[in-house]
Amino acid sequence: MIKIALAEDNSFLAQSLINKLGLFDDFKVKFHAIDGEDLLASLELNSNVDVILMDIEMPNLNGVLATQEVSKKYPHIKVIMLTVVDDEQSIYESIKSGAIGYLLKESTPKEIFDSIHEIMEGGAPMSPEIARKALRIIQNPGGIEDDQVDFNLSKRENEVLKQLCTGLNYQQIAANLIISPNTVRTHIENIYKKMEVKNKAELVQKAYKHRLI
Template sequence: MKIHVGIADDNNFLIRSVKEKLALFENVVVTFSAHDGQDCMDMLPQHPGTDLVLMDIEMPVLNGIEATRLIKQKHPQLKIIVLTVFDDDENIFNAIQAGADSYLLKEITPHELYEAILQTLEGGAVMTPSIAMKTLQLLRHATPPPKDSSGEAVHLSSRETEVLEQLSKGLPYTSIAANLFISPATVRRHTENIYRKLQVHSKIEAVEVARRNRML
């Protein structure tokens, strides 16, 4: 049975390298190669039989993490393996949250890549050993969801979530107020409520806690 694979990477040399690795396996067919996340999304409808996408992270127009999130919303059955040179905590965390099924570094051997594709298609989650260790460390150091005085998990209101999303973009109170059609004083009040609920003391802390607990 043929395995149809798409590749999304803005580096032609690396695309050729991946194709050469996959060419060693007769049952793997590269259906398309895209040079950015948007290009990948545009090509998927033209190749409905694609089983899996090898996704780079750092790409123009639309990066791999955002592309993964959007593709998973439209094609939840499609498997995505992040194939990248980035092994930092932020990219690993964001890729997993976006819905990546596996996370591999580009230094992987042809046989390791092939086995990772097979395992991912079977429902597994494959990671380069160093990535797996970093992921475990992220989980070990993750803080528990904030709780209120009664022990219940904290929930932000829809308006508080909107304000926090705006804060995460680095916008000042006046811009947030204009965007949400409320006064700067109301923005400040919502921000104070967010800090109190999340038990934090700064915008950076609030955004970090909210993302960690999937509130954003």
């Protein structure tokens, strides 16, 4: 039984989707959120969900931002973005935010069925055209303007970052850079603030994603 949540502000479209999903025995719609905030609140209560069908345009918190939150906080949940248009910008934003599927709202029940099963088996359901665009985006982050985020790290902070990412602890980094562990700690705190992370794992991940190392 695949547990599905729905985030869609248009109640007509939501009901249509629920009806389509209801045609299949192995789908269970756990809940239906009316916007991004509602979705996050609902997940806070119960995050035992496999797949979220997420409208890209919603009031309060849109699909892209909501997906960001979901994939950060509940990485086990797979997000399929719902949209009426398949423009490159939307695809780009969706993929960046962590969505792994992309469906047009007028999809047939069978297409939805296939997509959800594909995603549960580890696939990335999207049309070949969208896949092509997505791949280009993923493989060529240099071509995307806002991916080249500058965190404004100082020279020393970059050195500390590099060492931190190899798994060294404060003492070892201090020894390598011939400074005090307390200084290392200060540097790391500043790096955390600049890069908006709050622990090592997140930092290393972000550093790799943005090709800082």
